[in-house]
Amino acid sequence: MCGLAGLLRPTPDTGADRLSALARAMGDAMLHRGPDDSGVWADEQTGIALAHRRLSILDLSPLGHQPMASADQRFVVAYNGEIYNFAELREVLVARGHAFRGHSDTEVLLAAAVEWGVEDAIARCNGMFAIALWDRQEQCLWLARDRVGKKPLYYGWAGDTFVFGSELKALWQHPAFDNPVDPDSLALLLRLDYIPAPHAIHADTFKLLPGSLLRMDARTVAVGAKSHDPARDQRRYWDARERMAAAISQPFTGDVLEAENRLDTLLRDSVALRMVADVPVGVFLSGGTDSSIVTALMQAQSRHPVRTFTIGFERSHHDEAHLAREVAEHLHTAHTELYVSGADALAVVPTLPAMFDEPFADASQVPTALVARLARTAVTVALSGDGGDELFYGYKRYDRAIRNWRWQRRIPAPIRNALARSARQHGEASRTGGFAALAAEMGARGIGDVYRQRIARWRDPARAVTGSKLPETFYDQPDPLRGAGTPADAMMLADFATYLPDDLLCKVDRTSMAVSLEARAPLLDWRVAEFAWSLPLEFKRHTSGNKYLLKQVLRRYLPDSMVDRGKRGFGAPVSQWLIADLREWAAALLDENRLREQGYFDAGAVHGLWQQFLGGERKWHTHLWNVLMFQAWQEHWRAQRARVGAGAAG
Template sequence: MAQPRLHGDVLAARAREMGGALVHRGPDDAGTWVDAQAGIALAHQRLSILDLSPLGHQPMESADGRYVLAYNGEVYNFAPLRAALAAVGHRFRGHSDTEVLLAAVAEWGIEDALQRCNGMFAIALWDRRERCLWLARDRVGKKPLYYGWAGDALVFGSELKALWRHPDFDNGVDRDALALLLRFNYIPAPYCIHERAFKLMPGSLLRLDAAAAAGAAAHDPQRAQQRWWDPRERMRKAIATPFVGGDGEAAAALDAVLRDAVGLRMVADVPVGVFLSGGTDSSTVAALMQAQSAEPVRSFTIGFRGSDHDEAPLAREVADYLGTAHTEFEVDGADALAVVPQLPAMFDEPFADASQIPTAMVSRLARQEVTVVLSGDGGDELFFGYGRYQRALRNWRMARTLPRLLRHGLARLPGARGESARTGGVATLLAESGVQGIGDVYRNRVSRWRNPAAVVTGAREPQTIYHEADPLGLPGREAEAMMLADFMAYLPDDLLCKVDRTSMAVGLEARAPLLDWRVVELAWSLPQHMKLRGDTSKYLLKRVLRGYLPDAMVDRPKRGFGAPVGQWLRGDLEQWAGDLLHPADMRREGLFDADRMSAIWRDFRGGQRKWHTHLWNVLMFQAWHRHWRDCRGL
């Protein structure tokens, strides 16, 4: 928090209160640091993973006294960094990666230090000499970082609930961001559900001094943030310098870097486990963990009773073959009903990926035995794993047979933007044919609401990478363009957000070895035929996995980690949903077209199978909005 003109005791008290809101993220220790003259206060809640002693306490000052650091995450390659720093004269009191990170900044400067780090992190760094605050986030966006304004105070934290604790944080709903929620089920960075609040984008830095904090730059999330690692630039460079070698050489290279990435993430002074669904990604991580462990790795999965979403038998089969110490947990609609009321407080920002429910449950299960868990996140975005990629390429090839002027005309027809495009028929054909690039096709594939601003009162939908006709800007690279869009938005703001909030809600740290930057850039350098070979997606990753599992366990159709939302909304969750969608309440709140929402709810209950995808994000917002109003006493 940065707020000039406050007495030091008041600054410290506010920082402690804001930090206390995040005790679930760090239940093992707490600390605050204040410079009243500069008007800056830092608070930290610690989840002890490395160096469990008090020598890892944060906020931590650098040895020369120039820098003060509060950071969330892990620097996995801290050992070689520590050795390099010791070689040029740095001395260390403890064994934490925090102390190494501070020394790295002191030696090389913040941007160079970040370039040398392999890890996941959100950083607040105060430079006492330059009197400026640096906010930074890891390359992929594993760890979250919000910042914004509470009156005239700049506030920041890992979750919005910390910002809420400031007495002047009274920021209302950003209706434009609400439109993004309806389209995607999440709000992409840098946007946030609150006015005058933002997310720091992955791989970005934000420098704030007194002049910047008072100026317009701090209020403009696009202009103020600078990339220290740019995925679009890195992908283009990887494509320009492709991997040289055949399938065997590529599989060996991928196996080696994955094995090292997994091994780095197994380093901890606390118990470590793995989320195991039985699919390619999590099975690869589990296999590489077990190959490097002298003891059975603890693995965890969740299944749904009486549902085709149940992956528990597949995970059990993989666990038995690898010899992991496996635990599974089965849930049904009643279990989901018990979790749903907790979601607004868990996520702070409205979030509508329904797999948040099983992820919350499996996190709670794993925390009973371990403090760190590895996951398979990232495999689909790196190795062409989603079926929607293939469908989008097919539709783009079809659309390109139409003259450009005709496509322009089709794009303007009312049916091309209507919500009936979700249910098939002529509207779907219009939506897919009136496109100007692969980005337009793919946006239709990933959108829930096709025209969300039409039902959010007063909204103008902001532009995102999904609104670009060609997100990558390289002709003939449509597959890579879609994967880039997902890597920059869906991955950090949906998948990684989901895992971070549900795991940290119970004090569990989740690590994703497939998102090691070395794995990422190797994947980007691979030719497309090593990702999609005939009808086999993730071809090379599966080839690696065949070295650890039999073919029968590798060659299984993708299921995904979903949840039977439609079934639940017609069953255990129907009364909860009906209450949140009550027309009188929606009219009074004035955020949605209440009549349109009532019609969709009525149609869904009457058998329209597709509408649950529209309804879930509205319901998640309504539940969040009530929670927010309750927190503020409104």
């Protein structure tokens, strides 16, 4: 696991020393992503520079150093991630005449690009990755991101220079990166608690979508950000919607036992691939279905007790540590459990803006950061159970949305439309339940509109963010699957394409990399995803409970009492924090005069919610948390930019 950064000039007008210095500053801003080694490569003839920070996982020798050039010197790469099938690809490449000096997956990636071309090579990789690869022959830069979006990759323009990196803090290091806050992206934050790709918090700045490639050269850099259209310019080599539709059109035809055997085999292989490392490997264990099945499959394939890690919360209904302990004892893992106090959790809050770089408001970021810190005391790689809910129908909100959608269709259209119009008068009150919440869904065109009401925080965030217009996302489509599959499939696709990469995987990446820990997600192997999509819905949504098939596999390793547990989120008591320990901090950031002077929000509306919350009239803590995360981030961003400006002036 590593961090990458770099820049490309529209004209070769910058000397090698200056290019290298700029790239080095961008890379060094991400020391936490790669404390073991660093490297810079620059070519003043073409105006390109690449920087790399290395966290050594495979081939700990200097032969794994990056940026790395291909054997024929055509390609130079800075790469973040792991290609799990690199050994299989290497065998094929050796048979085709390629020789290797070391045993890193980076060297395999470069040889694959030489053998098959960049796009085909990327499509052959099973892994998690963000890649910046310079083609000396074509004089172009390729950016690539893995299928699911495990690894982040930002890009944009700093003046007339194209800049890119694993985190925004790398882009901030360029003296010309004065890109302001994008109000449309801020509105997305208020709606979703995160900013989905391709959007980013800054204007003229973007995220590469999962499963996508971007090709840049001097000409496209010179055209600039105003002519860049991510929907047009980012190429998909793997599209979740297309792959899901294809899987549904060719469904699995076996019985439940056959499906169970197939899933067990796929998961065993996926877990085994992700256990390969030249450093200690462990697993995050919460005691729920997803982390338990990953742990069980690790232990079944290990000759030694697997290292498992759990965080417990003192005097909190969010505590699940006892569930994880039961699983660990049954599987005989080497279990580490740490109980933390409210003060321990609250101490993480001031570090969040620097940890995430972009405002991010999923409050489970706090316990995730704590368990990552715990795991790093003993291992360098940790597996997680991310993906089970999105692939195997794990959320109760799916059932509620389907129920409401069926109920609404029984009501005549004129009545539904009239109720929907009346709901607009209630504004954010529709978020609190009751008649207003039901009426807000009445104008739904399809399951997508109903589901959006289930997952949205601010129902009309554009009214709260000055000068904003809400961009369309997967959640704004009446049917995200465009006619393929069931309403349940459509909701799982929307979450897989948006919530999973931009919330859950972002959260795990930033919190783990903040402590130089690599996190891997076996359930998100693309082969597992496409198999899950081919399954009939009754193999997931069952009378005995959701995630049926996944739980059937888990029963092979754990007793029923450890399998048949209700779903419990990895949450944080935000409302309690804001009423007590964080009240003074929140009050300062939500001061009405301060909000008005900054000019991002409708100050009266936001401050009014704060007052209602303090008065106990409404539970507005979710609305307030994403505003607070932006406010705290804004202070951090301005301080970082001031530091860069002072350095440039000096």
